[in-house]
Protein backbone atom coordinates (compact mmCIF):
# COMPACT_ATOMS: atom_id res chain seq x y z
CA UNK A 282 0.00 0.00 0.00
CA UNK A 283 1.88 3.13 -1.12
CA UNK A 284 1.54 5.97 1.36
CA UNK A 285 1.88 9.43 -0.20
CA UNK A 286 4.06 11.96 1.59
CA UNK A 287 2.02 14.93 0.34
CA UNK A 288 -0.23 14.61 3.39
CA UNK A 289 -0.19 15.44 7.11
CA UNK A 290 2.81 13.92 8.83
CA UNK A 291 3.24 13.84 12.60
CA UNK A 292 6.93 13.77 13.44
CA UNK A 293 7.73 13.15 17.10
CA UNK A 294 11.13 14.16 18.44
CA UNK A 295 11.59 16.50 15.49
CA UNK A 296 13.82 18.87 17.47
CA UNK A 297 16.44 16.15 18.02
CA UNK A 298 19.26 15.06 15.76
CA UNK A 299 17.61 12.73 13.22
CA UNK A 300 14.14 14.23 13.60
CA UNK A 301 15.33 17.73 12.67
CA UNK A 302 17.29 16.37 9.71
CA UNK A 303 14.13 14.55 8.64
CA UNK A 304 12.02 17.71 8.88
CA UNK A 305 14.54 19.55 6.68
CA UNK A 306 14.53 16.61 4.28
CA UNK A 307 10.72 16.68 3.99
CA UNK A 308 10.70 20.44 3.71
CA UNK A 309 13.05 20.22 0.74
CA UNK A 310 11.69 17.16 -1.07
CA UNK A 311 7.99 17.24 -0.12
CA UNK A 312 7.14 20.94 0.30
CA UNK A 313 3.40 20.24 0.10
CA UNK A 314 3.41 17.92 3.10
CA UNK A 315 1.85 19.39 6.25
CA UNK A 316 4.37 18.83 9.04
CA UNK A 317 3.48 18.64 12.72
CA UNK A 318 6.38 18.28 15.15
CA UNK A 319 5.62 17.06 18.69
CA UNK A 320 8.67 17.37 20.93
CA UNK A 321 8.99 17.88 24.67
CA UNK A 322 12.37 19.61 24.25
CA UNK A 323 14.42 17.51 26.62
CA UNK A 324 18.10 18.47 27.05
CA UNK A 325 18.78 17.39 23.46
CA UNK A 326 15.72 18.84 21.79
CA UNK A 327 16.82 22.11 20.22
CA UNK A 328 14.59 24.47 18.25
CA UNK A 329 17.71 26.12 16.83
CA UNK A 330 17.95 23.00 14.63
CA UNK A 331 14.78 24.08 12.87
CA UNK A 332 15.31 27.81 12.50
CA UNK A 333 14.12 28.89 9.06
CA UNK A 334 11.94 25.84 8.47
CA UNK A 335 8.78 26.99 6.76
CA UNK A 336 5.94 25.70 4.58
CA UNK A 337 3.06 24.08 6.43
CA UNK A 338 4.98 23.54 9.65
CA UNK A 339 3.54 23.42 13.20
CA UNK A 340 5.56 22.88 16.35
CA UNK A 341 3.86 21.54 19.49
CA UNK A 342 5.80 21.36 22.72
CA UNK A 343 4.62 18.30 24.60
CA UNK A 344 5.32 14.81 25.83
CA UNK A 345 4.45 11.72 23.82
CA UNK A 346 3.39 10.08 27.12
CA UNK A 347 0.60 12.68 27.51
CA UNK A 348 -2.34 10.76 26.11
CA UNK A 349 -4.76 13.71 26.29
CA UNK A 350 -2.44 15.96 24.31
CA UNK A 351 -1.57 13.26 21.77
CA UNK A 352 -5.25 12.50 21.14
CA UNK A 353 -5.99 16.21 20.73
CA UNK A 354 -3.20 16.48 18.15
CA UNK A 355 -4.72 13.61 16.20
CA UNK A 356 -8.17 15.26 16.38
CA UNK A 357 -6.89 18.72 15.39
CA UNK A 358 -4.40 17.74 12.67
CA UNK A 359 -5.57 14.30 11.52
CA UNK A 360 -2.15 13.03 10.54
CA UNK A 361 -2.07 10.02 8.27
CA UNK A 362 1.64 9.34 8.65
CA UNK A 363 3.37 9.16 12.03
CA UNK A 364 7.14 8.91 12.25
CA UNK A 365 8.12 8.26 15.84
CA UNK A 366 11.66 9.52 16.50
CA UNK A 367 10.98 10.76 20.04
CA UNK A 368 13.12 8.86 22.49
CA UNK A 369 15.65 9.03 25.22
CA UNK A 370 18.56 7.98 23.05
CA UNK A 371 21.85 7.98 24.94
CA UNK A 372 23.10 4.63 26.29
CA UNK A 373 25.22 6.24 29.04
CA UNK A 374 22.20 8.11 30.38
CA UNK A 375 20.09 4.93 30.30
CA UNK A 376 22.63 3.33 32.63
CA UNK A 377 22.18 6.23 35.07
CA UNK A 378 18.36 6.54 34.84
CA UNK A 379 16.66 3.52 33.20
CA UNK A 380 13.12 4.44 34.27
CA UNK A 381 13.00 7.58 32.16
CA UNK A 382 13.90 5.45 29.14
CA UNK A 383 11.11 2.99 29.86
CA UNK A 384 8.58 5.82 30.22
CA UNK A 385 9.41 7.70 27.03
CA UNK A 386 10.51 4.88 24.79
CA UNK A 387 7.89 2.27 25.73
CA UNK A 388 4.88 4.07 27.26
CA UNK A 389 5.26 7.06 24.93
CA UNK A 390 5.25 4.76 21.90
CA UNK A 391 2.19 2.92 23.21
CA UNK A 392 0.32 6.22 23.73
CA UNK A 393 1.06 7.20 20.12
CA UNK A 394 0.03 3.79 18.80
CA UNK A 395 -3.21 3.97 20.74
CA UNK A 396 -4.06 7.41 19.37
CA UNK A 397 -3.22 6.24 15.84
CA UNK A 398 -5.48 3.20 16.32
CA UNK A 399 -8.30 5.46 17.45
CA UNK A 400 -8.00 8.28 14.90
CA UNK A 401 -5.93 7.28 11.89
CA UNK A 402 -7.57 6.02 8.71
CA UNK A 403 -5.51 4.55 5.85
CA UNK A 404 -2.14 5.73 7.03
CA UNK A 405 1.12 4.46 8.36
CA UNK A 406 2.85 4.40 11.74
CA UNK A 407 6.61 4.23 11.32
CA UNK A 408 8.52 3.26 14.45
CA UNK A 409 12.14 4.41 14.21
CA UNK A 410 14.24 1.81 15.93
CA UNK A 411 17.86 0.81 16.19
CA UNK A 412 20.24 -2.05 15.41
CA UNK A 413 21.02 -2.11 19.15
CA UNK A 414 17.91 -4.27 19.68
CA UNK A 415 19.92 -7.20 18.29
CA UNK A 416 22.63 -6.94 20.95
CA UNK A 417 26.28 -7.48 20.15
CA UNK A 418 28.02 -9.41 17.36
CA UNK A 419 31.26 -11.38 17.36
CA UNK A 420 33.90 -10.59 14.74
CA UNK A 421 31.87 -12.11 11.87
CA UNK A 422 28.34 -11.79 10.48
CA UNK A 423 25.68 -9.08 10.30
CA UNK A 424 22.25 -8.48 11.81
CA UNK A 425 19.33 -9.37 9.54
CA UNK A 426 15.68 -8.70 10.32
CA UNK A 427 15.50 -12.34 11.47
CA UNK A 428 18.28 -11.97 14.06
CA UNK A 429 17.26 -12.64 17.66
CA UNK A 430 16.42 -9.64 19.84
CA UNK A 431 19.10 -9.55 22.55
CA UNK A 432 19.37 -5.99 23.85
CA UNK A 433 22.03 -5.35 26.47
CA UNK A 434 21.52 -1.79 27.76
CA UNK A 435 18.44 -0.21 29.34
CA UNK A 436 18.26 2.00 26.20
CA UNK A 437 18.24 -0.91 23.76
CA UNK A 438 15.90 -2.94 25.99
CA UNK A 439 13.42 -0.05 25.96
CA UNK A 440 13.66 0.30 22.16
CA UNK A 441 13.15 -3.47 21.78
CA UNK A 442 10.04 -3.30 23.96
CA UNK A 443 8.72 -0.43 21.85
CA UNK A 444 9.25 -2.50 18.69
CA UNK A 445 7.35 -5.40 20.22
CA UNK A 446 4.40 -3.28 21.29
CA UNK A 447 4.32 -1.58 17.87
CA UNK A 448 4.27 -4.99 16.17
CA UNK A 449 1.54 -6.15 18.57
CA UNK A 450 -0.65 -3.22 17.45
CA UNK A 451 -0.18 -4.38 13.85
CA UNK A 452 -1.04 -8.00 14.65
CA UNK A 453 -3.81 -7.38 17.17
CA UNK A 454 -5.57 -4.32 15.80
CA UNK A 455 -4.43 -4.26 12.17
CA UNK A 456 -2.74 -0.87 12.65
CA UNK A 457 -0.41 -0.35 9.66
CA UNK A 458 2.95 -0.32 11.43
CA UNK A 459 6.43 -0.53 9.93
CA UNK A 460 9.58 -0.75 12.03
CA UNK A 461 12.95 0.46 10.75
CA UNK A 462 16.16 -0.46 12.55
CA UNK A 463 19.06 1.76 11.69
CA UNK A 464 22.75 1.65 12.50
CA UNK A 465 24.69 4.58 14.04
CA UNK A 466 23.95 7.91 12.36
CA UNK A 467 26.27 10.88 12.04
CA UNK A 468 25.85 14.36 10.55
CA UNK A 469 24.68 17.89 11.40
CA UNK A 470 22.71 18.72 14.58
CA UNK A 471 23.88 15.70 16.58
CA UNK A 472 23.97 16.48 20.29
CA UNK A 473 27.62 16.89 21.35
CA UNK A 474 27.59 13.99 23.81
CA UNK A 475 27.64 11.45 20.96
CA UNK A 476 30.99 10.15 19.71
CA UNK A 477 31.60 12.16 16.54
CA UNK A 478 30.45 15.67 17.64
CA UNK A 479 31.98 15.13 21.09
CA UNK A 480 35.36 14.39 19.53
CA UNK A 481 35.14 17.25 17.01
CA UNK A 482 34.41 19.77 19.77
CA UNK A 483 37.08 18.40 22.10
CA UNK A 484 39.69 18.39 19.31
CA UNK A 485 38.97 22.04 18.51
CA UNK A 486 39.32 22.92 22.20
CA UNK A 487 42.48 20.75 22.53
CA UNK A 488 40.74 18.72 25.23
CA UNK A 489 41.31 15.04 26.00
CA UNK A 490 39.43 12.65 23.73
CA UNK A 491 37.81 10.04 26.01
CA UNK A 492 37.65 6.63 24.29
CA UNK A 493 35.95 3.73 26.07
CA UNK A 494 38.04 0.61 26.81
CA UNK A 495 40.51 -0.29 24.05
CA UNK A 496 38.54 1.68 21.44
CA UNK A 497 38.04 -1.44 19.34
CA UNK A 498 34.24 -1.50 19.57
CA UNK A 499 32.82 -1.50 16.06
CA UNK A 500 29.80 0.46 14.83
CA UNK A 501 28.24 0.59 11.36
CA UNK A 502 28.00 4.29 10.41
CA UNK A 503 25.38 5.92 8.18
CA UNK A 504 25.18 9.56 7.09
CA UNK A 505 21.93 10.97 8.50
CA UNK A 506 20.65 12.21 5.12
CA UNK A 507 20.84 8.63 3.82
CA UNK A 508 18.76 7.53 6.82
CA UNK A 509 16.18 10.23 6.00
CA UNK A 510 15.98 9.03 2.39
CA UNK A 511 15.53 5.46 3.60
CA UNK A 512 12.62 6.47 5.86
CA UNK A 513 10.90 8.31 3.02
CA UNK A 514 11.29 5.36 0.68
CA UNK A 515 9.99 2.96 3.33
CA UNK A 516 6.91 5.19 3.77
CA UNK A 517 6.38 5.21 0.00
CA UNK A 518 7.11 1.58 -0.78
CA UNK A 519 7.22 -0.44 2.47
CA UNK A 520 4.75 -3.10 3.53
CA UNK A 521 2.93 -2.80 6.88
CA UNK A 522 3.94 -5.43 9.40
CA UNK A 523 7.49 -5.51 8.03
CA UNK A 524 10.80 -4.63 9.61
CA UNK A 525 13.56 -3.02 7.53
CA UNK A 526 17.18 -2.82 8.63
CA UNK A 527 18.99 0.31 7.46
CA UNK A 528 22.78 0.31 7.38
CA UNK A 529 25.67 1.95 5.62
CA UNK A 530 27.99 -1.01 4.85
CA UNK A 531 30.47 0.94 6.87
CA UNK A 532 31.99 -0.71 9.90
CA UNK A 533 34.56 1.29 11.84
CA UNK A 534 36.27 0.86 15.18
CA UNK A 535 35.74 3.81 17.52
CA UNK A 536 39.46 4.42 17.74
CA UNK A 537 39.75 4.53 13.94
CA UNK A 538 37.03 7.22 13.85
CA UNK A 539 38.79 9.29 16.50
CA UNK A 540 42.12 9.10 14.63
CA UNK A 541 40.40 9.97 11.34
CA UNK A 542 38.77 13.02 12.95
CA UNK A 543 42.16 14.17 14.27
CA UNK A 544 43.71 13.76 10.79
CA UNK A 545 40.87 15.45 8.89
CA UNK A 546 40.49 18.35 11.32
CA UNK A 547 44.25 18.99 11.26
CA UNK A 548 44.08 19.09 7.45
CA UNK A 549 41.04 21.38 7.35
CA UNK A 550 42.65 23.80 9.78
CA UNK A 551 45.35 24.39 7.16
CA UNK A 552 42.65 25.97 4.96
CA UNK A 553 42.43 29.71 5.24
CA UNK A 554 38.75 29.76 6.13
CA UNK A 555 39.32 27.54 9.20
CA UNK A 556 42.85 28.58 10.17
CA UNK A 557 41.73 30.75 13.09
CA UNK A 558 39.73 28.02 14.83
CA UNK A 559 42.66 26.15 16.43
CA UNK A 560 46.36 25.50 16.09
CA UNK A 561 46.76 22.30 14.04
CA UNK A 562 50.25 21.68 15.47
CA UNK A 563 48.69 20.81 18.82
CA UNK A 564 46.17 18.38 17.37
CA UNK A 565 47.58 14.87 17.45
CA UNK A 566 46.96 11.36 18.75
CA UNK A 567 48.35 12.33 22.21
CA UNK A 568 44.92 13.87 22.91
CA UNK A 569 43.40 10.36 22.97
CA UNK A 570 42.54 9.24 26.50
CA UNK A 571 41.47 5.60 26.98
CA UNK A 572 38.91 5.59 29.83
CA UNK A 573 37.15 2.84 31.80
CA UNK A 574 34.83 0.90 29.52
CA UNK A 575 31.06 1.44 29.56
CA UNK A 576 29.30 -1.36 31.52
CA UNK A 577 27.80 -3.94 29.13
CA UNK A 578 29.44 -2.19 26.17
CA UNK A 579 28.40 -3.98 22.96
CA UNK A 580 31.45 -5.05 20.99
CA UNK A 581 30.23 -4.89 17.43
CA UNK A 582 27.16 -3.91 15.42
CA UNK A 583 26.83 -4.48 11.68
CA UNK A 584 23.68 -4.33 9.59
CA UNK A 585 22.77 -6.47 6.60
CA UNK A 586 20.57 -4.07 4.56
CA UNK A 587 19.79 -6.60 1.77
CA UNK A 588 16.03 -6.51 2.43
CA UNK A 589 15.63 -2.74 2.10
CA UNK A 590 17.93 -2.73 -0.92
CA UNK A 591 16.00 -5.49 -2.73
CA UNK A 592 12.42 -4.69 -1.70
CA UNK A 593 12.52 -0.88 -1.49
CA UNK A 594 15.44 -0.05 -3.76
CA UNK A 595 17.27 2.07 -1.16
CA UNK A 596 21.05 2.13 -0.93
CA UNK A 597 23.29 4.58 0.95
CA UNK A 598 24.60 7.32 -1.34
CA UNK A 599 27.20 9.00 0.87
CA UNK A 600 30.53 7.27 1.46
CA UNK A 601 32.01 7.64 4.94
CA UNK A 602 34.87 9.64 3.46
CA UNK A 603 32.40 12.17 1.98
CA UNK A 604 30.05 12.16 4.96
CA UNK A 605 32.69 12.70 7.59
CA UNK A 606 34.17 15.70 5.77
CA UNK A 607 30.70 17.22 5.31
CA UNK A 608 30.01 16.60 9.00
CA UNK A 609 33.28 18.11 10.26
CA UNK A 610 32.77 21.16 8.03
CA UNK A 611 29.22 21.59 9.37
CA UNK A 612 30.51 21.63 12.96
CA UNK A 613 33.35 24.01 12.03
CA UNK A 614 30.90 26.31 10.24
CA UNK A 615 28.40 26.15 13.12
CA UNK A 616 30.66 26.39 16.16
CA UNK A 617 28.13 28.58 17.91
CA UNK A 618 25.52 25.85 17.73
CA UNK A 619 27.75 23.50 19.74
CA UNK A 620 29.06 26.23 22.04
CA UNK A 621 25.54 27.31 23.01
CA UNK A 622 24.87 23.76 24.14
CA UNK A 623 28.22 23.09 25.81
CA UNK A 624 28.25 26.40 27.67
CA UNK A 625 24.53 26.49 28.41
CA UNK A 626 22.42 24.38 30.75
CA UNK A 627 24.39 21.33 29.72
CA UNK A 628 27.71 22.76 30.97
CA UNK A 629 27.99 20.97 34.34
CA UNK A 630 26.86 17.63 33.01
CA UNK A 631 29.24 17.88 30.06
CA UNK A 632 32.21 18.77 32.25
CA UNK A 633 31.54 15.94 34.72
CA UNK A 634 31.03 13.37 32.02
CA UNK A 635 33.54 14.40 29.39
CA UNK A 636 36.26 16.38 31.16
CA UNK A 637 37.00 20.00 31.82
Ligand SMILES: NC(=O)c1ccc[n+]([C@@H]2O[C@H](COP(=O)([O-])OP(=O)(O)OC[C@H]3O[C@@H](n4cnc5c(N)ncnc54)[C@H](O)[C@@H]3O)[C@@H](O)[C@H]2O)c1
Nearest residue numbers: 294296297298299321322323326344345367368370465466
Ligand atom coordinates in the same frame (compact mmCIF):
# COMPACT_ATOMS: atom_id res chain seq x y z
N1 LIG B 1 21.31 8.55 16.62
C1 LIG B 1 21.47 7.34 16.12
O1 LIG B 1 22.56 6.96 15.71
C2 LIG B 1 20.29 6.41 16.01
C3 LIG B 1 20.45 5.19 15.34
C4 LIG B 1 19.34 4.34 15.21
C5 LIG B 1 18.12 4.70 15.72
N2 LIG B 1 17.99 5.89 16.38
C6 LIG B 1 16.66 6.25 16.90
O2 LIG B 1 16.26 7.41 16.19
C7 LIG B 1 15.46 8.24 17.03
C8 LIG B 1 16.04 9.65 17.07
O3 LIG B 1 17.37 9.57 17.58
P1 LIG B 1 18.24 10.90 17.77
O4 LIG B 1 19.66 10.48 17.75
O5 LIG B 1 17.75 11.93 16.85
O6 LIG B 1 17.84 11.29 19.26
P2 LIG B 1 17.96 12.69 20.00
O7 LIG B 1 18.21 12.30 21.42
O8 LIG B 1 18.90 13.60 19.33
O9 LIG B 1 16.51 13.33 19.87
C9 LIG B 1 15.39 12.84 20.56
C10 LIG B 1 14.30 13.89 20.50
O10 LIG B 1 13.15 13.36 21.17
C11 LIG B 1 12.64 14.35 22.04
N3 LIG B 1 11.97 13.67 23.16
C12 LIG B 1 12.55 12.91 24.13
N4 LIG B 1 11.63 12.47 24.99
C13 LIG B 1 10.43 12.95 24.55
C14 LIG B 1 9.09 12.81 25.00
N5 LIG B 1 8.81 12.10 26.10
N6 LIG B 1 8.11 13.42 24.32
C15 LIG B 1 8.39 14.15 23.21
N7 LIG B 1 9.64 14.33 22.73
C16 LIG B 1 10.64 13.72 23.39
C17 LIG B 1 13.84 15.16 22.49
O11 LIG B 1 13.49 16.44 22.97
C18 LIG B 1 14.65 15.20 21.20
O12 LIG B 1 14.29 16.30 20.42
C19 LIG B 1 15.42 7.56 18.40
O13 LIG B 1 14.21 6.85 18.48
C20 LIG B 1 16.60 6.61 18.37
O14 LIG B 1 16.35 5.48 19.17
C21 LIG B 1 19.05 6.74 16.54
